[in-house]
Amino acid sequence: MAEQNLTPRPAATLLLLREAEGAPEVFMLQRTSKAAFLPGAFVFPGGALDADDAGERAARRVLGLDDAQASARLGVPSGGLAYWIAAARECFEESGILLAFDRKDLPVGPKRADALEPFRKELNAGSLLFSEFLERENLYIHAQDIAYYSHWITAPGRARRFSTRFFVACAPAGQHGAHDRSETVHSVWVSPREALERDRRKEIELIFPTRSTLADLAGFGCGIIGLAELALLAVDRRDVDDAAELALAHAFDHLPRHVEQRAQIGVDHRVPLLGLHPV
Numbered sequence: 001m002a003e004q005n006l007t008p009r010p011a012a013t014l015l016l017l018r019e020a021e022g023a024p025e026v027f028m029l030q031r032t033s034k035a036a037f038l039p040g041a042f043v044f045p046g047g048a049l050d051a052d053d054a055g056e057r058a059a060r061r062v063l064g065l066d067d068a069q070a071s072a073r074l075g076v077p078s079g080g081l082a083y084w085i086a087a088a089r090e091c092f093e094e095s096g097i098l099l100a101f102d103r104k105d106l107p108v109g110p111k112r113a114d115a116l117e118p119f120r121k122e123l124n125a126g127s128l129l130f131s132e133f134l135e136r137e138n139l140y141i142h143a144q145d146i147a148y149y150s151h152w153i154t155a156p157g158r159a160r161r162f163s164t165r166f167f168v169a170c171a172p173a174g175q176h177g178a179h180d181r182s183e184t185v186h187s188v189w190v191s192p193r194e195a196l197e198r199d200r201r202k203e204i205e206l207i208f209p210t211r212s213t214l215a216d217l218a219g220f221g222c223g224i225i226g227l228a229e230l231a232l233l234a235v236d237r238r239d240v241d242d243a244a245e246l247a248l249a250h251a252f253d254h255l256p257r258h259v260e261q262r263a264q265i266g267v268d269h270r271v272p273l274l275g276l277h278p279v
Contacts, residue, residue, distance in 0.1 A: 008153050008163035012086040013046030015149065015213065016097060018171040023191040026217060027095055027171065029179050030186035030204070042195070042204045044213075045094040046087070046164065053089065054082035058131035061085075063101075065143035073148050074165060081143075087167045088141045089130040093123050094184060095177040099146065099169055100139040108139065110174030124183075145169055152209040166213060192217035 016027040028042045052058055059067065059081055071080030092098045096117050098108045108116075116137065122128035134140070146169045154161040171177070179187040190198075192214040199206045206214070 006156075006158075006161045008161040010049045010083070011047060011162040011164040012049065012083045012090060013044045013164050013166050014087045014091045014146070015044050015166065015168045015217070016091065016095065016171045016177070017168065017217075018189065020189070020191065023193065024217070025189040025191050026195070026214070027097070027177050028188055028190055028195065029094060029184040032183060032185050040205055041207055041210075042199075043207075043210060044166075045091045045097075047090045047094070048162065049082050049086045052129045052131050053086040054079055055131060057129075057135070058082075058085045061131060061134040061139065062141045062143050070143070074151075083148075083165045084143050084146055084167070085130070085141065087146055087165075087169075089123070091169075092130075093120055094179070095187065096120060097171055097175045097177045098139075099141060099172065100134065100137075101142055103138050103140075107172050108175075109172075110176075113172075113175050150213070164209075166209075 017024050018027075019025075027045065029045060030042050031039060062081060062085060065081060065084065067078060067081040069080075070084055071078050074080040074083065088099050096113070098113045098116060100108050102108065119128060119133055123130060123133065146167050149166045149168045151163070151165055153163045176189075177187060179185060195204070195206070195214050196211065196218060198204045199211060
């Protein structure tokens with residue numbers, strides 16, 4: 001009974017996209033088989049919010065969005081900006097890809113990202129705060145480059161529950177990323193369609209929210225990657241137990257794809273229109 005009453009822990013996950021021949025690719029990590037949560041599964045970078053994400057010190061390093069605006073997008077009374085900060089932090093900790101800009105408003109390049117890579121270990125260990133790291137390196141997060149996408153809540157009855165906000169961003173040029181060799185043991189850039197095919201062949205393990213998100217991404221082809229039409233797919237979805245998964249998966253497979261019909265299933269946010277191109 002106690003497990004069923006667990007309050008879901010706030011979390012953020014980031015879908016990193018990059019252009020590739022034929023279709024956009026998404027960055028995925030395989031969790032270690034020793035992980036307490038989702039052992040062996042292929043996931044997007046992400047994790048639980050921490051106290052520093054919600055602090056004023058971190059908020060001062062964010063441009064283009066304040067807490068009131070972020071909270072309105074998420075439909076929460078306050079604390080919304082912490083999810084954007086957590087998404088950027090977890091992205092760097094888990095993938096080594098740094099979504100940040102310097103004081104001249106230039107994005108962090110691959111050489112500097114490589115030089116900053118050793119700080120991932122300190123951030124993961126909690127011996128270095130993300131806000132402190134950003135201050136020390138005089139870096140800022142451009143919140144408008146991170147689009148809110150969807151909301152998933154772990155079903156009651158699970159040993160661990162999360163209320164996870166999914167975000168989408170384009171990977172900075174030249175930053176390729178890599179797993180941390182601790183919580184994650186493998187990393188790959190893969191097209192959504194290929195990831196789904198590998199899941200169907202039982203070559204990799206995907207959980208339902210990941211699979212459903214990849215199915216959305218698989219509807220987009222090559223071209224300039226942006227965030228407009230993808231953002232219009234944003235819906236508030238809730239994780240389900242195993243018994244209901246097939247029925248819900250079937251329902252999502254048959255959801256109308258037309259933008260105007262998205263309102264019928266609960267559009268969860270509004271973001272700047274920057275746009276992926278549908279096939």
